[in-house]
Amino acid sequence: ITPSPRAQELAGRYHMDPRTVEVVLAESDEIVGGIPGFLLCMKQGTLLPNAGVDASNAPPGCIVPLPVDPNASAVRIKDEIAHRCHANIGVIIADSRTHAMRLGCSGVAIGCAGITSVIDDRGRCDLFGRKLEVTKRAVADNIASAAELVMGEADECTPAAIVRGLGMPIGDLVGVDTIAADECLFMGVFRNNRT
Numbered sequence: 001i002t003p004s005p006r007a008q009e010l011a012g013r014y015h016m017d018p019r020t021v022e023v024v025l026a027e028s029d030e031i032v033g034g035i036p037g038f039l040l041c042m043k044q045g046t047l048l049p050n051a052g053v054d055a056s057n058a059p060p061g062c063i064v065p066l067p068v069d070p071n072a073s074a075v076r077i078k079d080e081i082a083h084r085c086h087a088n089i090g091v092i093i094a095d096s097r098t099h100a101m102r103l104g105c106s107g108v109a110i111g112c113a114g115i116t117s118v119i120d121d122r123g124r125c126d127l128f129g130r131k132l133e134v135t136k137r138a139v140a141d142n143i144a145s146a147a148e149l150v151m152g153e154a155d156e157c158t159p160a161a162i163v164r165g166l167g168m169p170i171g172d173l174v175g176v177d178t179i180a181a182d183e184c185l186f187m188g189v190f191r192n193n194r195t
Contacts, residue, residue: 007025014039024041024053028041028051029043051065052065056153057154070093073093074111088170090114092111093110095144096148109140113173117138117175119139121135121136
């Protein structure tokens with residue numbers, strides 16, 4: 001990997017390896033900022049550090065990008081399990097992410113097949129009879145976080161988890177629901193306050 005002048009400049013500003021920055025640039029749709037060691041990137045409608053490029057659990061001198069098409073990966077796994085095991089399942093491709101103003105990381109769905117990724121609870125009533133106006137549950141993200149407790153982040157060597165008993169219908173759904181940057185609270189505040 002030969003770092004470009006832009007990669008060299010960002011690497012100096014954010015104290016990163018220029019070769020890593022070059023890969024992050026290639027994987028990103030947009031760089032929106034950064035802190036020492038990390039670039040904050042937009043990639044396929046998602047805000048994430050270093051465009052998902054990670055050296056964790058990669059051999060020395062290597063880094064690992066996210067799958068090119070996580071939804072297609074989920075469909076291939078779902079279809080292969082159906083073929084080999086005659087089981088109709090949902091598949092979530094997960095990664096770990098940090099969240100604004102929170103310490104630590106949790107699982108998040110980056111690809112999904114067979115189940116809905118979000119359940120819309122708008123119109124349902126709360127305990128006091130008020131109708132929910134905004135609430136949508138991130139089902140696939142919640143499942144990914146629960147699975148990450150079993151799979152781990154370090155040397156556990158547990159690449160998958162089986163989650164049973166959710167009572168969710170299995171079908172032909174594909175994809176993780178996202179919103180546009182201008183509809184996102186975090187991105188809206190960030191973009192409106194840029195100088």
